[in-house]
Amino acid sequence: MSSLSATPGSYSQPTPSPFSYSVASTRLSSRPSIHLSNLFLRSLSLVLSSVSAFLVAGTSNTKSNNNQKSSFYESPELLYCFIATMLVFVYSAYQLFKGVSDITYRGVLISDIVSDYSSFPLDQLAAYLLISSSSVAVTAIQQNELSTALRRATIVSVCMSFSAFVATAACAILSGYKLCTRIIW
């Protein structure tokens, strides 16, 4: 007798179908690795974007003796980079808060459906914003119009911003996967 022919006793427990699961209720229990990776990437993005933004803003107070630009708001490229990284910093902080509140309150504060549908486009937008602002900041470094201190700070800031972009792009892939499981199942 093959193993495929079920006994009458085991017939009451059929093969689990994806339709029998609730995605929201099994998210934390069946896919903890995705949730933890997401939290790790969000915190990485938060730290990197904040360092990138505050490094440029903090160095801007130093004075230079010639007509080079010594503060970030004198250069439109650096101003754009600062605003973009600040926006990503705020967004990462919100997503990290959402992730932690999911663990502690099980999604009471922010609805899972709203979060899943909004996360993917916002993540993509954040990633596009970061790669765009990093590219623009690289051209500002090449123009030799910045003071030495601001130039050095901008180089480090661009590296941080690019790393934040990689983390945000990975977050976007995870959000896209989450959204797909919600649409398909």
Added chain:
Amino acid sequence: MSSLSATPGSYSQPTPSPFSYSVASTRLSSRPSIHLSNLFLRSLSLVLSSVSAFLVAGTSNTKSNNNQKSSFYESPELLYCFIATMLVFVYSAYQLFKGVSDITYRGVLISDIVSDYSSFPLDQLAAYLLISSSSVAVTAIQQNELSTALRRATIVSVCMSFSAFVATAACAILSGYKLCTRIIW
């Protein structure tokens, strides 16, 4: 008697499960709209990126009478923009060829598995490349170092490049959806 209690005759045709479908064989028949949208977006991306690249390259032969940059290879920003749009042009041509050969030869030329796994990261890469090069080209326009003809061509080129970015980003979403259905089912 409720409609849920099946008659013995209808029992031989159970409710279709996602596992009973082959994703590759039903792609063209059950989801023609996704396939056609994909083809449309690919051709849009192909046309826009080619116009963007050849517009900048074609305007570069005109001479200017002062020391402004009159050709795209004198400006690193425009050179980067040209290379990026050319890469996206070649990639869009490959994807369009793949899409058309899927209809005519049913995926004989290029494997569906390889294509589904490679399309999403390559689409994302193409979108990041386009938004980065467009942003850099915008700074080149603002620097007032280009000749009038090249400056006008660059402005149109950036608009085309940004439109190609939007089309490629939409392609990336479709590829991501295709990849998810392959991973989950």
